[in-house]
Structures are given as C-alpha cells and as structure tokens.
Amino acid sequence: MNSTELAYRVRKHALVMVNKGKSSHIGSALSMVDILAVLYNDFLNISPLNIASDDRDYFILSKGHGGASLYATLAVKGFFPVHELDKHYQNGTPFSGHVSHKGIPGVEFSTGSLGHGLPVATGLALASKIDNRNSRACVIVGDGEMMEGSNWEALMFAAHHKLDNLTVIIDRNRLQSFTDTENTVALEPLDSKLNAFGCYCLEVDGHDHVEILKALNNKDNDGRVKVIIANTIKGKGVSYMENKVVWHYKFPDDEQLRAALNEIDGDFYAS
C-alpha cells in the first residue's frame, strides 16, 4: 500500500464513521488525511510491532477533534482491526470524538483541548535527547490552534534547547470556528513569526504527498525545531465540504455520504 491508497482508505473510513456516529469535525479530519498518510506510511518509525519500544518515534495529534482520521489511519495500518472503527462515537466504546489513548492501540496521547500536544511533544523530544535515543517527536497542530499561548511557550523552550528532533506540522486549512483565521485573530505572517521564534520553517502543499515527505525528510534544520506549514483545504476530497465552515459541525447524511464516497472513489481510480 502506498500513501495515496492509505489516504484514500482513511478518507472513506472517516466519512463512514462520522455518518454512523452523527459526529462533527469531518472537515478538520479530511484536511490532514494526506499528512497522516505520509507520516504513517513513509516517515514515522511507529508500527504495531514497536509501539512499546524505546526507539519508536512519537506522534501526537494535537488537534484532537480530527480524531476520526487518526483512528482510521491506525486501523488501516494494522494497529487494531478495521471493523473496530464501527464503534466511533458509539456509547460504551473507547472511541471518543476527540482522540483518546485509552483502549486504542497506537494512540500515543489523548488530546481535545487545544494547545496541549505541542508542549507534550516537546517533552518527549527532550527526553529522547537526554537519553541519546533516536526517537523523533512529531505533532500535528491546527492553524487556529496556534492562537494558544502554550504553543508559543513550548516553541521558545524547544528552540532554546535546540530540539531538532521535534517536527511540528501546522494543518493550515485557514478555517476555524466561525470563519477564516485571518478574519478571526490573524496568524499571518505565520512563517516569519515561527522563524523569529528560532524555528526552521517550511511551507508545503499539504495534499501533495511528495512535497510532504520531502519536507519531513529535510535535514537542513540544523539544531532547530522543524515547522512545516502544510497548506490544506478543509474538507479536502469532498467538493461540497471543501472550504465550508459548516462541515466543522455537520455530519453527512446517508445520501450525502454516498455522494462523498463516490467522489473519493472517482478521484482515486482516476489517479
């Protein structure tokens, strides 16, 4: 399986999960599917066989509301059976809407409140440095999430301690709760802010697997935290969801689900 096929399968699972669970945040889940696919397929040293090993990499999904895509990625990659995804958002199961590690193999850390994942990833990266281990720490944060002060606190600390084993990927889909980030509390110029904080900042098309992998493998950060601004489209892959803030909240009904799955099938088989 290549990352394109992984992303295709994850998108379909995520859509089915939110339809069945009548859960929200599908737009946020879809915007980062390609990033997750490249991370788990081609970059991270994390597999069902080494999730307890000291040399594994660490991955934290800080924008925990996109959990459906992470659960689906882990299932497709064999951390737990795919049919478990049917339990998403169902009473009496471990699969909460925001990512939880309890009872779900492969989830490193539970999140849901924004601004938590990056500081924790910083601690993991620091521990790896202290112990001279090869473990790298990767975290996906939402762009709106970069309004949380705790993230900038952690970046200052990580830069000070030269944590070049920490990679932060910002899912820059530009939409937050009401509208565009720039019409809420403007983030731009985001790259120069990050560079001024001592990070090594790269910008990629967050749906281009080659670009994503190239940025992940880039070793020019030279003692600096690597931050990848991944420009994405919220709701990517389902045209009626793309760039529509309402899909932060709504779930597709059965008819909408069929249309979405058809479109994703069509795109995959055309490629």
Place this chain on the structure above:
Amino acid sequence: MRAKFIEALTYLASSNKDIVLVTGDLGFGSFEQFEKKFPGQYFNAGIAEQSMIGIASGLAKAGKIVFVYSIGNFVTMRCLEQIRNDACYHDLNVNLVSQGGGFTYGALGMSHHATEDIAIMRALPNMTICAPSCSKDTYDAVLQLIDIKGPSYLRLEKANTNEHSDNSLSYEIGIPKMLKEGKDILLIATGGVVNEVLDAAVTVGDELNVSVFDFHTIKPINHHIILQEIKKYKYVVSIEEHQVNGGLGSLIAEIIAENNVDVFFKRLGINDELITLVGDQAYLRDNIGIDKNSIVSFLRNIKL
C-alpha cells in the same frame, strides 16, 4: 521545607538518572547545586507554566520521574487543564511541588496566597496530595512519592521556628499521624499550621484533653482509619490554612456525613474570601483565627 525537598531529591537523583527537576523559574539560591551536579536532569521551563506541565508530561511519558517546582498557585491553577488532561488522564509521574502553601508569602499579597490549591487538586482523579507539617516529613514524602505511580502535589511552606519533628512517628503517605493523644476533642490539621494546633493543644493541656491528628496526606486517604478515630470523640475540629470549602474541612465533613457519625464538627480556615489585608503568615493566621492563641481561645469556649 524547600531545603529538605531539594536535599531529598539530590539524594534520589544521585542513584536514579531518570529523576528530572523542572522549575518555573523559581528556587533561586536553592537549586544551583542540583543543576551543577545533575546538568541533564535539571531544566528551567521559564515563566511559562502551561507548557511547563505539558513538557513535564512528555518527559514522564518517556519514562522520566519529573518534579515540577513553582509557587503554589502557579503550579496548580495557571496550568490546571494541563495537569488534568496531560498528567492525570495519562496517569504520569509528574510531581508538582509548590512553595508557599497558605499564607507563606503573606505580605506579598493575594496573588501569592495559595488558599484554594488543595481543593482544586483534590478534585482531580489519580492525584496524590501531601501537605507535610515539618521538614523531616517533607524529606520522607519526597522519598515515597517517586514510588507512587501517577501525578502528585506536594504542598510546602517555609520551615517554622516552632516546627515539631516527631521522630517517634514515621511518615507514611496516606496514614495520618496522631501527634498528641487526648480524649474529648480531636483537632485535625494539615500543613504547617499543624504546629500552631499542637502548641495550642499543649497550652490547654491541663484544662482539656485534646488530640492532634496531622493530616499530612489529603489524597488518597484511608476512610476506615479516619472514621475509627473520629468516632472516639464528642467534638472534632478541622484546621487548615486554606479555604474551609473544598479542602480538609470538606473532606472530614464528607466522611462524617456519609457515615452518620454523631459528633459536633467545626471547620476553621478561610471563610470563602480572598484576603485583602496585608501581613506576614503569623499575622494572617491570627486574622483568620488559626494561630495558636486563636485556637486556644476557640478550645476554651467549647462546651462539651
């Protein structure tokens, strides 16, 4: 107490390289030797409490035994959600250590009075809470905390001149210490104010037969031990340098209420207010009625 804390941590760190001390830019004059001795085990997180707890949680997730030090409110309230979601939910070995319990920093003002910290920490699942009353117990608490899985809160104050140090009773987390055995009245106190309570009990010694229970662990507690003790008395009083709501007083009230114990019970502490008055610890204790003299007067007015 801080000196004993760092003494104990230095002892532990010399044989355990996984112990890490993270400070929120506080501890000037106390931590320099530790940093010099164990450079890879000491980090100053800067003035950034939220990320400090997140970073500490990440370190603990990777196997470190982390002690996070700051002033009372800064290490509990400023970063409360990080403590709840990151340290408690993941049951990580993140040990919060605060200097400045109660009115330790008295005249510095309201911002530095840690008077709701116990109530807030007590509401958190998986949390162990220790408020030792003397330096010796502080040392023992640190030694025992590293063996307790999950997060903890160690509430320290400055050492007092009247500090008891009862070597005949060993310190064990979760087991309150009976510092003075009496008959009619049971005084239950936590933290440094235990010393005021003990002095008061000794002062009224000839007139009243008073017991003093050092309730150095707020959580977890053995309900059975406490219940057996409370049942022996006609009158029980809780004394804390903290709000009466949510802390020790509430804890004892819950035990009494849920077990239908027939006892007269009174809570002494701060009565639901933030203190505006300026003064040192002794002055503020007197002001809210938990210093030795206030407790003596209170005891003398009890009608058994």
